[in-house]
Amino acid sequence: MIGGGTLRTQVAILTAYQQPLEIVEVDLAPPKHDEVLVRLLASGICHSDLSLIAGAWPIPLPMVLGHEGSGVIEAVGPGVDPARVGEQVILTFAPACGRCRYCLAGRVNLCVEVAAGFETGQLRDGTTRLSRNGDTVYHLAFVSSFAHHAVVPANAAIPLPAGLDPTLCCLLGCGVTTGVVAVTKLANVRPAEPVAVFGCGGVGLSAIQGARLVSAYPIIAVDPVPFKREMAIRLGATHAIDPSDGDPVVAIQTIVPGGVDFAFEAIGNPAVAAQAFAATATGGTTVLIGQPAVGVQASFPVYDLTQFEHRILGTHIGGATPALDVPKLATLLAAGKLDLATMVTHRFRLEQINEAIALVSSGEAGRVVIELQ
Ligand SMILES: [Zn+2]
Numbered sequence: 001m002i003g004g005g006t007l008r009t010q011v012a013i014l015t016a017y018q019q020p021l022e023i024v025e026v027d028l029a030p031p032k033h034d035e036v037l038v039r040l041l042a043s044g045i046c047h048s049d050l051s052l053i054a055g056a057w058p059i060p061l062p063m064v065l066g067h068e069g070s071g072v073i074e075a076v077g078p079g080v081d082p083a084r085v086g087e088q089v090i091l092t093f094a095p096a097c098g099r100c101r102y103c104l105a106g107r108v109n110l111c112v113e114v115a116a117g118f119e120t121g122q123l124r125d126g127t128t129r130l131s132r133n134g135d136t137v138y139h140l141a142f143v144s145s146f147a148h149h150a151v152v153p154a155n156a157a158i159p160l161p162a163g164l165d166p167t168l169c170c171l172l173g174c175g176v177t178t179g180v181v182a183v184t185k186l187a188n189v190r191p192a193e194p195v196a197v198f199g200c201g202g203v204g205l206s207a208i209q210g211a212r213l214v215s216a217y218p219i220i221a222v223d224p225v226p227f228k229r230e231m232a233i234r235l236g237a238t239h240a241i242d243p244s245d246g247d248p249v250v251a252i253q254t255i256v257p258g259g260v261d262f263a264f265e266a267i268g269n270p271a272v273a274a275q276a277f278a279a280t281a282t283g284g285t286t287v288l289i290g291q292p293a294v295g296v297q298a299s300f301p302v303y304d305l306t307q308f309e310h311r312i313l314g315t316h317i318g319g320a321t322p323a324l325d326v327p328k329l330a331t332l333l334a335a336g337k338l339d340l341a342t343m344v345t346h347r348f349r350l351e352q353i354n355e356a357i358a359l360v361s362s363g364e365a366g367r368v369v370i371e372l373q
């Protein structure tokens, strides 16, 4: 089908910061030029959704949240190959514009147009397809997956190999790709290099899987929650440290004298970032993956950078090129080399999304997924 009429679809909408999401029906206009209509099958809940609800990063409201979506293309707008209808896809919030200096340099995770889309809540033509009683409703970063349907740029819908469980592969839209690719590509960890991962939420556990995939050793997980440490061991960590037992830096240096070559901070907490820095060996790299609120500051001993060539890397989506990296990870998922089933501990319906969000906030769950079919 090409185009089609305006659709009524159920979504979870944020109308004011620090308020529960509301389950409402909205109008979704048909896809315009170079856009597709996707019927969503599942959406992960990422910590960034919680930060958006909290108001940590300014966005226009009301907005349909959710940015880890998997689904099926149901219709295409003008300029898109109608043969794409029926494709199983993952939605990415970083669809390359292909023209800006970052896209041209292969750093599409930094695309200028993507950043603008996040700020305005609009699609590429400066309008939204979402509305409610005639009033504008905004898109989250071209995705808005807490919904049964979404209209997205055609290249934000990344085709997948057939047969993958949508409630697992949706995680490739953000957290898993971020964690794995931060290790395998951005940091470029090599076999037998020692790694520590601070924080074993979805991104941290994915970084541990990335470290396992490249045969890093040892792989040291740091998290105060017992079941997260157990999950880390199941997913490839060789050691797990409880930071409430004492200084985790000392514990890491007991396992790897001098510290690890790579320490990943996967929480977005400046005190933990300082621990990750302190656990990193001379010549090593501290990688900051966890995303704090705008304006959060951390401090590091500059002498260590100039004297010991200690590097600090920032990363957005792990430095991934989603259109390239997501299908690779989907292949690993299909081959049984990437374990997402262990990471997903709870599944909810869209109507239960506030319950699901409360569970994510509690830190008592692994990855939590909304089933949409
Ligand atoms: Zn995310």
Ligand SMILES: [Zn+2]
Binding pocket: 096, 097, 098, 099, 100, 101, 102, 103, 104, 108, 110, 111, 112, 113, 114
């Ligand atoms: Zn661009």
